[in-house]
Amino acid sequence: MKKFTLIAATGLVAIAAKAQYTCDPSTSVVATQEPKTVEYITLSEDAINDLKTAGATVTYIGPDADNGRNLWYWENTLIPGDESYPRVDMAEGGYISVVVTNVGWSGAGLAISAPGLDLSMLNDDTHFHLAYMTPTGNGPASIALIILDGDGGSPAKVALGDSFNDNGAIFPTIAPKITDDWQGIDITLGQLKKIYPTFSPANLNAWTGNLFSFLGGGVQGQSFAFDAIYFYNTSGAGVESVMADDAVDFVVTANTINVTGATGIKVYNLNGQLVKATAGTTLGLGSLQPGVYVAKAGNKAQKIVVR
Numbered sequence: 001m002k003k004f005t006l007i008a009a010t011g012l013v014a015i016a017a018k019a020q021y022t023c024d025p026s027t028s029v030v031a032t033q034e035p036k037t038v039e040y041i042t043l044s045e046d047a048i049n050d051l052k053t054a055g056a057t058v059t060y061i062g063p064d065a066d067n068g069r070n071l072w073y074w075e076n077t078l079i080p081g082d083e084s085y086p087r088v089d090m091a092e093g094g095y096i097s098v099v100v101t102n103v104g105w106s107g108a109g110l111a112i113s114a115p116g117l118d119l120s121m122l123n124d125d126t127h128f129h130l131a132y133m134t135p136t137g138n139g140p141a142s143i144a145l146i147i148l149d150g151d152g153g154s155p156a157k158v159a160l161g162d163s164f165n166d167n168g169a170i171f172p173t174i175a176p177k178i179t180d181d182w183q184g185i186d187i188t189l190g191q192l193k194k195i196y197p198t199f200s201p202a203n204l205n206a207w208t209g210n211l212f213s214f215l216g217g218g219v220q221g222q223s224f225a226f227d228a229i230y231f232y233n234t235s236g237a238g239v240e241s242v243m244a245d246d247a248v249d250f251v252v253t254a255n256t257i258n259v260t261g262a263t264g265i266k267v268y269n270l271n272g273q274l275v276k277a278t279a280g281t282t283l284g285l286g287s288l289q290p291g292v293y294v295a296k297a298g299n300k301a302q303k304i305v306v307r
Contacts, residue, residue, distance in 0.1 A: 025184030
């Protein structure tokens, strides 16, 4: 008899309007959306392979000193932190982990110098994805994210946790406070423009500036980490949303998926193909081949393994 395992989503929190950009932090669900292009700052090898298998063209745009891309810690305000915690997809090491060393403020940025990056594929429908956590359980109440701070344009400025106050400039929050579990955000550039109306990236054909920067406050000893940082475009097919909805629960039995809090279940393979569906609340899985799938009900998507 086949065994079915539900892999619970990690750190998904739903709180009023803040939760609308909260997502399953892993990349397997994004792979069901038929991604076309992915430009990543940090991803595990398994995540990269998942996206390529799903048909995406995957391009590295992270730190690379030989090509004028450097992650600078500003004014010695941050130092490298603990990377022993498993990554989003349970791989080892490789994400950005930092500890605050300066009392007052702290920050870092991925600076892109000439000849710049070709970011012409970015548009209002492009998604920005990021996973975040604190390895030590001692994280800031608010973390500022500054996205696409380039020459000639104006960046998006948002926050994780409480709204961030940068000397009187308020960055609106888009996700819950950091915890010691991985949480994720998934937001389009068009949504960022609505939240932060001055956001207007320019010169995308040869883009220079701080691609992604962050401020962590000024409490010495606090830590935070980022993984699965990337931009992606989709074909518009596959799973419509990766947003979390804590009101929806999946229960896996020996031969079925049962759902509460929603009506209708769809199961996709990692190529984004719908392999089975029901309009009800119970779906039999006996006909599926062993492998990894994504089950979707309401606005919640979760990975299942058929053994």
